[in-house]
Amino acid sequence: MTRRTALVTGGAIRVGKAIALALAEQGYDIALHYNQSSHEAVQTAEEIKKFGVKAKLYQANLTQPEQCKALVDRVFKENDLSVLINSAATFPETDTIMDGLADWEATMGLNLRAPLMLSQAFVDNTPLSGHIINILDARINQPAGDHLVYRLSKSGLWHLTESLAQDLAPNIQVNGLALGAIMAPPGASQDHFERMAEKIPLARTGSPKAVGEAVAFLVGQEFITGAVLPIDGGEFL
Template sequence: MAKAALVTGGAKRIGRSIALALAEESYDIALHYGTSAAEAEKTAGEIRQLGVECATFRCDLADEQEVLSLLPRVVEKMPGLEILVNNASIFEKGKIVDTEPDFYRQHVAINFTAPYFLSRDFARICKKGQIINLLDTRVTSSDFNYAIYTITKKALAELTKISAREFAPDIRVNAIAPGIILPPPGGDRQVFEKMALKIPLKKTGGLDYVVQSVKFILKNDFLTGQLIYLDGGENLE
């Protein structure tokens, strides 16, 4: 049975890099996407060029029923699933006083509820392997400008630790907390470069650093419940 990995939000940006990195490690790829169908097909083509299988799976992670059907759909096609990467997320600015219920619900559903139930289903159905959660270096801060986003990532950090204990020894669960890796879609590169001057290593990150971290977690089988701050020291500020 061929080994396989599911990457949520794998069509582009960080998710795409992780999917390609896992393909380089000879995993077949279940490439999840929400709205980026064309990008998902393009990335799937690049993955197949690496000599592994790739199937795309559309799923709105804000829809609970769709989330609950995702893992079973993937396993039906790729029974050797042994890696889940919870990468998809939304990142919207908003203080608590500005938060409307819909905005709140979307963040909680996509950034926390979906990884929670995908982790549950991975443990129930796959029974062994590993889970990697994408957090944010903001999990160490009390940044009220992105209040609900930050709270959902803090919750995902706790899920990483609790699930690492519950699912051991057969499933390892770890997390990567990126800092300034890529500007948000449509974001200003110059503003992003300026932000780098405020962190200890005084430079921006990049996709290669994410790939290095994923490969490190993947191969280090004495590691569980851990969080790698991939942020040029930003969490120390």
């Protein structure tokens, strides 16, 4: 029997790594995508293999449209791919209307266009059944002036998640996870991250492990599609 494979974009570090490890623990072989984190990708692959599954590394710059299709086509050619996790994302520090939208192309390209193109390629290669899970952000339910382009990209991805769930049924299930305070943002101190718990109803921050467990839950369901599960401790109720 051929073991199922999950492609996890941005799977070498942070939340993507947690998702890859959770799916490996569920018995999935992992197609681990990375762009620049080659050293971390090798380390993560070794951790994945401890679960008795395979881990193959795939480098691609997903801001380049042609590399999105090439990545999925290659993974399908070499594996029995049934799960696509769109986890790779960018979170620019200077991202307000006053910053001149300098990061528009890179942010929209990676956070929104890449998941769309990866999903298209996934559909082209998946005749029977499969799962697509998009990693979203719970904060976009509360409009604010910070991280403008990032918020727009994740809002678009939320809409894409619901649209694809309708368009791709019944063969492919499409769901999302809307993350709250899971990890400290790049550059932020752990102290700052822990203080965020003061604003969260559950009075604590989350962890990448919680995200991985939620992904493992969704790929095991046969009657859930179009759902966006908040992993935010109630912060954005």
